[in-house]
Amino acid sequence: MSEEVKKFKITIDGQTTEVLPGTSILEAARQIGGKSVPPAMCYYKPLESSGGRCRTCLVEVSKGSDADSRPMPKLVASCRTSVMDGMEVKNLTSEKTQEARKAVTEFLLINHPLDCPICDQAGECHLQDLGYEHGLERTRTEFERRTFEPEDIGPNIKLNMNRCILCARCVLVANQLTENREHGILFRGEHAEISTNLNKALENDFIGNVIDVCPVGALTDRTARFASRVWFTKPMNATCECSKCAGKAVVWMKGEEVIRVTARKDQYDEVQDWICDDCRFHKKDLKYWTIEGPRHIDRHSVISLNHYEKPKNMISLLDNPDAKELSDKDEK
Template sequence: MAEEKKLLKVTIDNITVEVEPGTSILQAARKIGGDVAPPAMCYYSKLKGTGGKCRTCLVEVAAGSTADPRPMPKLVASCRTNVMDGMVVKNITSEKVIDARNGVVEMLLINHPLDCPICDQAGECHLQDLSYENGRPGTRYEFARRTFEKHDLGPYIQLHMTRCILCYRCVFTADQLTNKRVHGVLDRGDHSEIATYIHQSLDNDFIGNIIDVCPVGALTDKTFRFKNRVWFLKPVDAHRDCNHPGCKGKVTLWYRGDEVFRVTARKDQWGEVEDWICNECRFEKKKTSDWTIEGPTKVSRHSVISQGHYVGVQRPQEVLYDVLDGRKPKLLMDIHSVSEVNRPDIDLSKIEGPAHSTDFKND
């Protein structure tokens, strides 16, 4: 019989989980789920070598392990740090982490253009979500933003380098999915940019996947640009028998009415592609007759795409009590103790029918 692996116990935000050796803190946190999982802009579990570049997943290690319970002196990137048995990690319960993450978001937005109203990525942009949850109310940057000229990448993909945050996901995707990568990072420092030499076209059969892995609006689909907003579309799961090796033909069709506006790969709850798809499925098959429809896509209720989309709705996992180690959240004010109108013995949620003045008067 094969020897069973010894599981390691790690506590993240007062919640303990058991994982296999070699698991990163980020993956352990994702196993818990909810707000305990740190955000990630460069890490991609489907791509080897990613992570450690954006620093949005920084966490505080309060205890290294059972054998060595000393805390780590600095915040660490959870995507690049493996768990140890008995490790204690703080994410949303650490003021240092919150402050550092706010600083990272501020840095990412220094050169990023605030053109969300005209960006095709709006509504499904990870940087939008990150800045909303961890961004500062204003900017302290007073200089001109870094800009680049538009770069032609062929008939299907548009590159807006000005929006790029240099996560390198597209480079790893092209390197690991295609036979010959023709684009990469040119120059150094604040002059670094994603580009190709002599404006070569990206025409590999799987190169369209760099659109799906891009967390911002730097790489967009030319066949979909400026045609519609994602929150007006209805995502539907579909599949077809695809002859391309490596493509399972499992996609998401984005409908408005009876028209398919775009085709994308299916994504999991962390926004990562489940199965890579070929260019033929993505760009050329935009008729319902080309596909076998499976049903509406399950959309997170936190996404603007979910408006009017009520398929598979489930109550989100509540981790607040676990994060607070079993303690109930403090009430800033008990309305019954200060109000001269409400009656403490009346539970408004249990009133049958509409509430009347007699339900509130304390005579």
């Protein structure tokens, strides 16, 4: 019989849980749940080697372990730091962490344009949430922002580098899902940018997933561009017959019209099942889909506003059977 693996005990903001060795602090915090979970702009669990780029998940380790109770001298990236037995971590309860998060947010917004009113990502943008929680009222920098012209990197994907924060998620998902990656991070430092080699188009059967993993509005769906604000649409779980993928997706509807199709995501906005480009871009008619019911979007953005009633026990599940659509009478 194999020996049972001893779990490590970790305390985050006074809440204790047990995790397997090798688990990151961020994943341990997600196991606890609630507001103690650090934000993550580059970490993406389904993608190998993601994380460690944006620094929004910095936390303070006030106790290294039971074997060595000394605190870590600097804030650490929770997505890249493994748990030790007896470790104690401060996130919300740490002034250092909150100040660092404000600084990181300011850094991310140095070149990012405040064009939320015209951005398709508005309402489901992680940087928008960070800016609201930790951003300053105005920039403290005097130099000009770097600017790029919007670029079509294929018949269905629009790239707006002005909004890119170089999280590299799109590059990683292309490496993982496609055989011949045709885009990446070019140049270095402040000149770095996401682009294709000699303006090649991204036409792989699963390349549309770069839109779902982008935390900002740098990569958007051309077939749904400016079609509707996300809070005017209703996300519905739907399935279709597809030979390339599982055919499980979320269709965003406005009336009887399918505005856009996205992959299903968990409460941390991470894709559960990758979908192919045929399902995403070419099935914009209800005749292709079998509607299962409303998709409960568990985020503190405007997506669920006036659409769904959250369950009273506030269980953090996207496929929550208790979530129901509000009637007109209830909305009033």
